[in-house]
Every structure is written in structure tokens, then in C-alpha cells.
Amino acid sequence: MSQRPFNFSAGPAALPEEVLQQVAxxxxxxxxxxxxxxxxxxxxxxxxxxxxxxxxxxxxxxxxPSNFHILFMQGGGLAENAIVPMNLSRGGKVDVxxxxxxxxxxxxxxxxxxxxxxxxxxxxxxxxSLPPVGSWQLRKDAAYVHLCSNETIDGVEFHELPDLxxxxxxxxxxxxxxxxxxxxxxxxSRVGLAFGGAQKNIGPAGLTLVFVREDLIGHAMSICPSAFxxxxxxxxxxxxxxxxxxGIYVAGLVFKWxxxxxxxGKTGLAAIEQRNxxxxxxxxxxxxxxxLFENRVATDCRSRMNVPFYLRGAFNTDTLTxxxxxxxxxxxxxxxxxxxxxxxxxxxIYNAMPLEGVQALVAYLKDFETQYG
Amino acid sequence: MSQRPFNFSAGPAALPEEVLQQVAxxxxxxxxxxxxxxxxxxxxxxxxxxxxxxxxxxxxxxxxPSNFHILFMQGGGLAENAIVPMNLSRGGKVDVxxxxxxxxxxxxxxxxxxxxxxxxxxxxxxxxSLPPVGSWQLRKDAAYVHLCSNETIDGVEFHELPDLxxxxxxxxxxxxxxxxxxxxxxxxSRVGLAFGGAQKNIGPAGLTLVFVREDLIGHAMSICPSAFxxxxxxxxxxxxxxxxxxGIYVAGLVFKWxxxxxxxGKTGLAAIEQRNxxxxxxxxxxxxxxxLFENRVATDCRSRMNVPFYLRGAFNTDTLTxxxxxxxxxxxxxxxxxxxxxxxxxxxIYNAMPLEGVQALVAYLKDFETQYG
Numbered sequence: 002m003s004q005r006p007f008n009f010s011a012g013p014a015a016l017p018e019e020v021l022q023q024v025a026x027x028x029x030x031x032x033x034x035x036x037x038x039x040x041x042x043x044x045x046x047x048x049x050x051x052x053x054x055x056x057x058x059x060x061x062x063x064x065x066p067s068n069f070h071i072l073f074m075q076g077g078g079l080a081e082n083a084i085v086p087m088n089l090s091r092g093g094k095v096d097v098x099x100x101x102x103x104x105x106x107x108x109x110x111x112x113x114x115x116x117x118x119x120x121x122x123x124x125x126x127x128x129x130s131l132p133p134v135g136s137w138q139l140r141k142d143a144a145y146v147h148l149c150s151n152e153t154i155d156g157v158e159f160h161e162l163p164d165l166x167x168x169x170x171x172x173x174x175x176x177x178x179x180x181x182x183x184x185x186x187x188x189x190s191r192v193g194l195a196f197g198g199a200q201k202n203i204g205p206a207g208l209t210l211v212f213v214r215e216d217l218i219g220h221a222m223s224i225c226p227s228a229f230x231x232x233x234x235x236x237x238x239x240x241x242x243x244x245x246x247x248g249i250y251v252a253g254l255v256f257k258w259x260x261x262x263x264x265x266g267k268t269g270l271a272a273i274e275q276r277n278x279x280x281x282x283x284x285x286x287x288x289x290x291x292x293l294f295e296n297r298v299a300t301d302c303r304s305r306m307n308v309p310f311y312l313r314g315a316f317n318t319d320t321l322t323x324x325x326x327x328x329x330x331x332x333x334x335x336x337x338x339x340x341x342x343x344x345x346x347x348x349x350i351y352n353a354m355p356l357e358g359v360q361a362l363v364a365y366l367k368d369f370e371t372q373y374g
Numbered sequence: 375m376s377q378r379p380f381n382f383s384a385g386p387a388a389l390p391e392e393v394l395q396q397v398a399x400x401x402x403x404x405x406x407x408x409x410x411x412x413x414x415x416x417x418x419x420x421x422x423x424x425x426x427x428x429x430x431x432x433x434x435x436x437x438x439p440s441n442f443h444i445l446f447m448q449g450g451g452l453a454e455n456a457i458v459p460m461n462l463s464r465g466g467k468v469d470v471x472x473x474x475x476x477x478x479x480x481x482x483x484x485x486x487x488x489x490x491x492x493x494x495x496x497x498x499x500x501x502x503s504l505p506p507v508g509s510w511q512l513r514k515d516a517a518y519v520h521l522c523s524n525e526t527i528d529g530v531e532f533h534e535l536p537d538l539x540x541x542x543x544x545x546x547x548x549x550x551x552x553x554x555x556x557x558x559x560x561x562x563s564r565v566g567l568a569f570g571g572a573q574k575n576i577g578p579a580g581l582t583l584v585f586v587r588e589d590l591i592g593h594a595m596s597i598c599p600s601a602f603x604x605x606x607x608x609x610x611x612x613x614x615x616x617x618x619x620x621g622i623y624v625a626g627l628v629f630k631w632x633x634x635x636x637x638x639g640k641t642g643l644a645a646i647e648q649r650n651x652x653x654x655x656x657x658x659x660x661x662x663x664x665x666l667f668e669n670r671v672a673t674d675c676r677s678r679m680n681v682p683f684y685l686r687g688a689f690n691t692d693t694l695t696x697x698x699x700x701x702x703x704x705x706x707x708x709x710x711x712x713x714x715x716x717x718x719x720x721x722x723i724y725n726a727m728p729l730e731g732v733q734a735l736v737a738y739l740k741d742f743e744t745q746y747g
């Protein structure tokens with residue numbers, strides 16, 4: 002087939018072409034079973050083997066320590082905003098670092114269950130930089146500290162997770178890593194729980210991954226639904242309620258694709274991280290050098306995954322933004338529209354986006370500059 | 375391709391072959407969009423059109439009145455066991471009719487949020503019959519009455535929903551219809567809310583359907599997660615959190631398949647209901663006439679969807695049960711093992727199961743009788 006368009010959606014987002022081809026090929030008959038994966042009992046031998054392989058490959062890719070459970074859940078990041086405090090807060094104190102739209106929502110939702118304090122807030126800088134770690138107001142007796150390690154809408158990323166212990170805080174760190182999970186390693190020594198929706202780097206919407214240190218489970222509030230009690234889910238190996246089986250299968254294929262991925266002499270997660278770095282550098286360099294376009298995020302915390310950008314100054318009109326988006330689609334550069342809350346454009350360049358996709362976008366930026374600049 | 379095996383899984387369950395073929399064909403490029411449905415933003419024009427068509431066709435098939443919202447949610451029936459009382463109970467009283475494993479779980483989970491009373495319980499008869507409506511102990515001030523209109527494990531089905539008003543009860547009726555939704559019409563005049571996981575008659579696991587009368591939303595308890603507040607979900611047209619987009623797409627194809635379905639001179643839901651009646655009659659008649667096999671459910675409430683059966687008396691050994699299951703698989707009759715809590719066998723004969731599948735099962739029953747009877 003001819004080259005597929007480049008899809009810059011923030012999520013649900015592009016998946017590796019090889020994975021989609023395998024999903025299509027196996028749709029009516031998975032490996033001689035006579036069944037589609039969608040048609041398998043989640044308790045049967047076939048699906049059990051699929052789920053176990055998915056978990057094993059994910060654990061391997063991210064080097065998840067053995068004292069962390071990996072849970073396949075439902076509801077996405079927004080549901081976890083409630084599920085995490087129901088499981089971890091014990092109705093006590095929760096400190097949240099607000100670095101953009103998502104962590105703001107997390108703080109708001111946690112208020113239903115806990116005494117929430119905003120430890121720091123990047124609002125004054127319109128979320129174009131991260132609140133300096135030294136400025137965070139952390140409470141000694143917080144049940145946990147929450148942050149969003151990559152803000153999908155604002156394009157702000159933690160390139161290093163804070164060492165809470167070094168800040169004199171013994172509370173576990175919870176990270177919402179929805180939009181950059183599996184794009185880089187996670188320093189598990191600094192994390193107690195990590196969660197994320199699958200629909201960015203991993204697979205179809207409707208699957209949520211939760212990585213939780215074993216000492217943090219078993220403390221759910223009585224009002225926590227059984228289906229969302231980490232202990233119940235962990236003990237049933239994510240089969241307490243019927244899991245999103247097809248999503249787990251697609252994710253498993255993505256994990257296999259990633260393990261075999263090679264780039265710049267590296268393989269696996271190191272390879273995809275290097276390509277993500279190269280893609281991001283290429284795009285940010287083009288925006289910084291442009292007379293017409295700009296990214297407004299501080300250079301030390303620009304996201305490798307989500308790059309919001311705008312037309313500069315007087316060029317920033319709805320008409321010209323629309324002209325850009327229309328021209329992009331004609332060039333097979335899809336879903337570049339910015340989030341409705343901030344407008345402009347956004348290029349999400351997740352794992353499945355090849356370098357050629359970013360090169361094509363950069364070429365279009367330059368052509369657009371020539372035409373309108 | 376040659377004939378596919380017949381898949382009797384209780385869920386996730388068989389899907390129409392034509393639907394799987396279309397899903398495979400569109401996997402890399404949905405209708406010229408250049409994207410898989412899994413890769414589309416849920417807010418884009420393409421997916422919006424898919425979701426709107428799914429809802430419209432479902433509303434049409436089930437003749438859902440305009441004062442009912444249709445919500446596409448996540449978490450399955452088990453999550454709804456918590457979500458429904460969080461939304462409807464106002465912390466007050468909930469009456470539950472226990473007719474099997476699922477309604478028992480629903481009663482237990484609702485106790486987290488409400489004063490739950492078991493209005494009737496079929497336990498004494500080991501859930502082989504329905505507690506007579508006249509015997510139900512309903513409280514005048516119950517916030518709602520819950521029942522499971524088809525018990526997947528026990529194989530017991532309400533062939534008529536109770537008229538609570540005629541019983542002097544003004545509370546709305548909530549039905550868990552997971553395992554028979556879309557197999558027959560629903561009498562909406564007797565229902566306030568209906569919910570069900572999609573993984574039986576509709577599509578992949580991970581999608582949950584909720585039909586709720588508009589006056590019943592807007593009363594969620596403060597501890598209800600935003601993502602599961604029916605009002606929030608309804609106002610956002612099921613897009614408050616990222617919905618399980620691929621599941622909505624597959625469900626939409628199933629709805630279209632069902633609208634075009636014809637059988638015995640009928641079309642659509644009436645046609646599938648007739649075929650379901652014919653399939654169930656064929657299988658129950660074979661079991662009732664068998665010297666070797668039996669179904670233990672009272673004839674007036676046998677499920678058209680889930681048919682648990684056992685070897686009779688002295689024949690009922692693990693060895694012979696296993697021999698039956700092994701022989702079934704050799705004949706391409708898949709996933710006939712009974713639920714782990716009750717053992718034996720179970721044939722789930724949902725909408726996608728053709729008449730030929732039940733005929734093949736009946737032929738095997740007879741051959742097995744000849745060999746072992």
C-alpha cells in the first residue's frame with residue numbers, strides 16, 4: 002500500500018502500522034483458535050496467554066520492579082483522578098503540584114475524597130514552565146503527592162522526577178503519565194504509583210494502566226467500588242471484572258513492536274526514547290527559528306510528546322490558523338488542531354510517529370512561512 | 375473461507391462474521407480517512423459521525439423513548455453495581471430482587487452506598503426459578519428497585535418485566551440486562567434505568583451501555599467520580615472522558631447488522647428475537663428429552679441466551695464432563711465450559727449464534743448420548 006498519512010492526534014493516537022496489519026490479519030481467527038480476540042472468554046487459555054504476555058513484555062520494557070503490580074483497568078486518566086484518592090488517601094491529605102490542565106483536574110477531583118492542598122501552581126506563567134521543586138509546599142503528613150509528568154494540553158514535561166525524600170517528604174509520589182508513558186524510562190525509586198490511559202502510546206482508548214507499589218494497596222476507602230479497588234484488581238490479576246480484552250491484546254502487540262524496535266544503534270525503549278528526542282529537537286528547532294510560528298514553553302520542560310504551537314503576534318488569526326490546518330490535511334498531515342481550551346495547533350508526536358512525519362511537518366511549516374510570512 | 379467454529383462463550387462472546395470482516399477491512403483506513411478508528415480523536419468529525427450513528431441506530435432498534443439518555447460508559451456491569459447507587463440512591467433505600475449470582479453481587483455492592491433490602495431471594499431453589507412477583511417485599515420509600523433481567527450464570531430470565539406501579543410501588547425499576555440486551559425488546563414504560571456490558575450481544579468488552587430516564591440524573595452523591603456521574607456523562611454526550619472509541623465503532627456495526635437482519639419473514643429486532651426463541655426451544659427440547667443431559671431451570675423462566683446444563687445423576691462426573699468438552703472442541707464447538715462457580719456446561723447462544731450452531735450442538739448431544747448413555 003502507499004504511505005499512510007501522518008496522524009498527529011493527541012489521543013486516541015497513531016499506532017504502528019505493523020501492529021494494525023497484524024490486528025487486521027488476525028481479526029477472524031487468532032492464531033488458529035477460530036476466534037477473534039474480541040470473542041474470547043477472558044478466563045480461557047487463549048486470552049490468559051495474551052494477557053500474561055502483555056504484562057510480561059510491559060514489565061520488561063519499563064523494568065518494573067517485582068514489588069509493583071501492573072493493573073489493566075478501565076475509565077482512563079479522569080476516572081483514576083477519583084480512583085487513586087479512593088485507594089490511597091485514606092480520607093487524609095493529598096498534595097498536588099499543578100502544572101497544567103490535567104493536574105488541575107486531578108486536584109479538583111481528589112477534593113471529593115481528601116483534604117487537598119496545591120503544593121505549587123504554574124498558573125501565573127500560564128503553564129509554560131514547571132513550578133521549581135524548591136518552591137513546593139509539601140505537608141509532612143500527606144498521604145501522597147500527585148503530579149502530571151506530561152501535560153498533554155500545555156506541552157510541559159518533567160524530564161526528571163522529583164526526589165521527594167531529598168525534599169524531606171516521605172509520602173509516595175503519584176504520577177499521571179498518560180501522555181508520555183512508554184516514551185522513556187521511569188525512575189521507580191521515586192514513584193509509588195503511576196497511571197495512564199492507553200490511547201497515546203499504547204493502544205485503543207478504554208484501557209488504563211496502573212503501576213502500584215504493593216505496600217500502597219489494601220487501604221481503599223469503603224466507598225471505593227470493588228471494581229476499582231486496587232487490591233481486588235491485583236488479587237484477581239485484572240480479571241475481577243471483565244477487562245478490556247481487545248485493548249490488552251493490541252497493547253501487547255505494541256509492546257512486542259517496541260521490544261523489537263531499533264534506532265541509532267539502540268533497541269527497545271532506549272531506541273524509541275532516542276527517536277523521540279530527535280523528533281522533538283527537530284520540531285522545536287524549526288519553531289524557534291520560524292518568523293511565523295512559536296512554541297511558548299520554557300526550553301527545559303518542553304514535552305517530547307505534545308508540541309502546542311501558535312502563529313506569532315499579528316499572524317495569530319483564526320483565518321490563518323484555519324488555512325494552516327486545511328493545508329496540512331491536503332498534505333496528509335492529520336489532526337493538528339490545538340485543544341479547544343487553548344486553540345492554535347498541536348503536534349502530538351508519540352512513539353508511533355516516524356521521523357519522516359516530523360520532517361514532513363517541518364517542511365510544511367517552511368512552505369507556509371514562504372507563502373504567508 | 376471455510377466455516378468458522380461455533381463459539382458458545384458467555385462473554386466476551388461471538389460476533390457476526392460480517393462485522394469482523396468489515397472491522398478487518400477498515401483497520402488501516404476507515405472510509406478513506408487514512409486512519410484506523412483506534413487512531414481517531416474522539417472529538418474529530420470522523421469519530422463524532424461514528425458515535426452519533428451508533429447511538430441513533432441503537433435508539434431505533436430498541437425504540438428508546440426520547441426522555442431516556444443513552445450513555446456509552448466503561449467498567450462493565452460490576453462497575454455499574456456501584457455507579458448506579460452512587461447516582462440514584464441519594465444514600466437512601468434500595469430494594470434488590472436476588473435471582474442469581476449477578477443480582478446477589480449487585481445487592482452486596484450497593485450496601486456501600488445505601489440501605490439495601492433483599493426484596494426476594496431465589497436462594498432456596500438454588501436460583502432455578504424466579505421469586506414470584508407477588509412475594510416481593512418492596513419498601514414504599516425505596517429510591518429504586520433493582521433486578522437482573524437475565525442471570526448469565528444461572529440461566530434464569532425475566533420474560534416479562536414487573537409492573538411496579540401495579541404492585542403499589544412508585545420507585546423506578548433498574549435492570550441489569552447485560553446478557554440479554556438487544557436480544558428482545560424492552561418495555562420502557564416499566565423501566566427507569568437499564569445497564570449492560572457490551573461483551574455479550576453487542577461488541578468488545580470495555581464498553582458499557584446505560585439507558586437512563588432523564589428525571590433520574592442529576593442526583594449523584596458527592597463521592598461519585600465525575601467520570602461516572604450520569605449527568606456529567608449525558609451532558610458531554612459520553613465524551614467527558616475519552617470513551618472506548620473502538621468498542622463504540624464495533625457496536626455500531628453490530629447495530630447496522632441487526633437492523634438489516636431478516637429471519638422468518640421478520641426484520642431487525644423482531645427477527646433476531648424470533649431466531650433466539652427458535653434456537654432456545656431447539657436446545658431445551660433436546661436437553662429435556664435427553665437421558666444423559668439436563669437443564670435445571672423452571673420452564674417459565676429459562677434464559678434464551680444462557681443455557682447451563684449438566685450430565686444427569688451418576689453420569690455427572692468430572693471425567694465425563696471433560697470428555698464432553700474435549701469432544702466438543704474437536705467438533706469446533708468452542709467455549710462450552712460452565713462457569714467455575716457452578717461447573718458443568720453452558721451454551722451461550724447470543725444474537726450472533728446462527729441456528730446451525732445450535733443444530734450442531736444438539737447433534738453432538740445425541741452422538742454423545744449414543745456413545746456414553
